[in-house]
Amino acid sequence: MAKMLGARWCPSALRSPLQVISFPACQLHVSRRAKNADQKEFENAVTQLKLLKKDPGNEMKLKLYALYKQANEGPCNIPKPGVLNLINKAKWDAWNALGNLPKETARQNYVDLVTSLSSSSASSSQVKPGADKEQQGSENVVVTSEDGITKIMLNRPTKKNAITTQMYQEIILALKAASKDDSTITVLTGNGDYYCSGNDLSNFNTLPGEIEEKVKSGGILLRDFVACFIDFPKPLIAVVNGPAVGISVTILGLFDAVYASDKATFHTPFTHLGQSPEGCSSYTFPKIMGLAKAKEMLIFGKKLTAGEACAQGLVTEVFPDSTFQTEVWTRLKAYSKIPPNAGRISKQIIRNWEKEKLHAVNAEEVRVLQERWQSEEFLNAVMNFFSKRAKL
Ligand SMILES: CCCC/C=C/CC(=O)SCCNC(=O)CCNC(=O)[C@H](O)C(C)(C)COP(=O)(O)OP(=O)(O)OC[C@H]1O[C@@H](n2cnc3c(N)ncnc32)[C@H](O)[C@@H]1OP(=O)(O)O
Numbered sequence: 106m107a108k109m110l111g112a113r114w115c116p117s118a119l120r121s122p123l124q125v126i127s128f129p130a131c132q133l134h135v136s137r138r139a140k141n142a143d144q145k146e147f148e149n150a151v152t153q154l155k156l157l158k159k160d161p162g163n164e165m166k167l168k169l170y171a172l173y174k175q176a177n178e179g180p181c182n183i184p185k186p187g188v189l190n191l192i193n194k195a196k197w198d199a200w201n202a203l204g205n206l207p208k209e210t211a212r213q214n215y216v217d218l219v220t221s222l223s224s225s226s227a228s229s230s231q232v233k234p235g236a237d238k239e240q241q242g243s244e245n246v247v248v249t250s251e252d253g254i255t256k257i258m259l260n261r262p263t264k265k266n267a268i269t270t271q272m273y274q275e276i277i278l279a280l281k282a283a284s285k286d287d288s289t290i291t292v293l294t295g296n297g298d299y300y301c302s303g304n305d306l307s308n309f310n311t312l313p314g315e316i317e318e319k320v321k322s323g324g325i326l327l328r329d330f331v332a333c334f335i336d337f338p339k340p341l342i343a344v345v346n347g348p349a350v351g352i353s354v355t356i357l358g359l360f361d362a363v364y365a366s367d368k369a370t371f372h373t374p375f376t377h378l379g380q381s382p383e384g385c386s387s388y389t390f391p392k393i394m395g396l397a398k399a400k401e402m403l404i405f406g407k408k409l410t411a412g413e414a415c416a417q418g419l420v421t422e423v424f425p426d427s428t429f430q431t432e433v434w435t436r437l438k439a440y441s442k443i444p445p446n447a448g449r450i451s452k453q454i455i456r457n458w459e460k461e462k463l464h465a466v467n468a469e470e471v472r473v474l475q476e477r478w479q480s481e482e483f484l485n486a487v488m489n490f491f492s493k494r495a496k497l
Pocket residue numbers: 164263264265267268302303304305306307308323324326327350351352353374375378380383494
């Protein structure tokens with residue numbers, strides 16, 4: 106890692122920048138200029154922040170950093186760092202975006218933000234009565250099973266259903282449970298205006314350890330997640346209720362039917378993110394839509410409308426958004442009446458011809474991605490995404 110980034114990087118930047126965006130709270134000497142009442146609240150907030158159980162994520166850290174600096178020093182008063190100085194540039198952008206926000210307001214906003222983080226961290230750490238580790242799903246992955254259909258719904262609409270590391274694990278658990286329950290078919294869909302905006306780009310921040318360890322565990326998580334879709338024994342249907350990005354698109358090649366609203370779009374911006382194809386799409390997409398169309402999506406990041414995705418074979422059928430849910434669920438209820446064993450066996454005989462190949466493709470895609478995750482192209486792309494997000 107050090108070799109690849111060259112000597113110009115300071116040691117702290119040799120880890121993923123997502124990890125080293127921090128704020129000088131631990132060396133904090135709250136400004137003598139702060140009024141007593143505010144100063145006490147402000148100091149308490151800084152202490153509270155250090156006690157947070159859950160990492161608030163990159164974009165929140167940038168917001169907190171900016172408010173902390175504004176509260177103590179006023180408008181951004183340091184020169185803009187160079188483009189390659191990724192960490193400090195993202196922090197400078199966040200602080201500078203506050204403009205002339207008064208110190209008192211910044212201080213109050215800081216206290217409010219920390220208070221909200223502390224209360225949400227406290228509630229999420231409470232063990233819900235009757236919860237146990239085998240319970241499927243969570244607030245972000247809602248699993249229901251009725252009428253012979255097990256539905257797995259991505260339920261993080263404020264973040265366009267971006268998939269966190271925990272959600273990957275919950276989807277794996279939900280699929281494993283669905284493969285054994287008494288349902289005939291399984292459905293994956295999204296809640297809100299998006300189907301899914303793909304991998305949560307702050308995931309590397311939540312994976313434990315240094316960059317090498319993060320890359321290793323990220324690769325294992327991705328490989329196991331995709332393997333679940335390769336091995337899933339029952340008919341698996343995607344109900345694409347809105348735009349789909351990244352991994353939520355690439356794994357569609359492993360589904361048995363894909364029904365889309367005409368509001369849905371299909372986007373695989375891998376090269377723009379310094380990444381490479383995953384979800385077995387480097388094999389399934391050329392097979393489904395032909396080499397040229399597959400390369401347009403996977404190399405050049407061409408975004409498809411639902412109609413285009415259907416014409417290229419990625420989507421089975423498109424429905425008007427106004428009648429989408431009614432029409433699709435009527436059809437799925439009819440499908441769920443097929444004899445379950447015949448449905449399962451028919452799905453498996455089709456999948457088994459390629460299962461070994463698909464696992465080999467998955468392993469190679471993960472190997473390549475693990476190299477990409479350590480590249481400057483990837484780090485720059487993710488920092489760029491969050492520094493844009495940091496605009497308050
Ligand atoms: C370990 C396994 C790795 C598996 C690897 C998989 C590869 C991939 O999946 S690559 C694709 C990754 N996804 C993206 O690059 C999409 C990033 N998001 C966007 O480009 C836009 O958010 C999007 C076009 C989806 C929607 O744009 P808008 O309609 O303008 O909404 P906002 O951008 O304001 O989004 C609302 C809110 O959600 C947050 N968000 C959305 N997508 C993601 C994401 N993928 N990761 C993290 N956060 C995401 C966005 O930051 C906004 O948050 P707030 O600013 O806090 O409101």
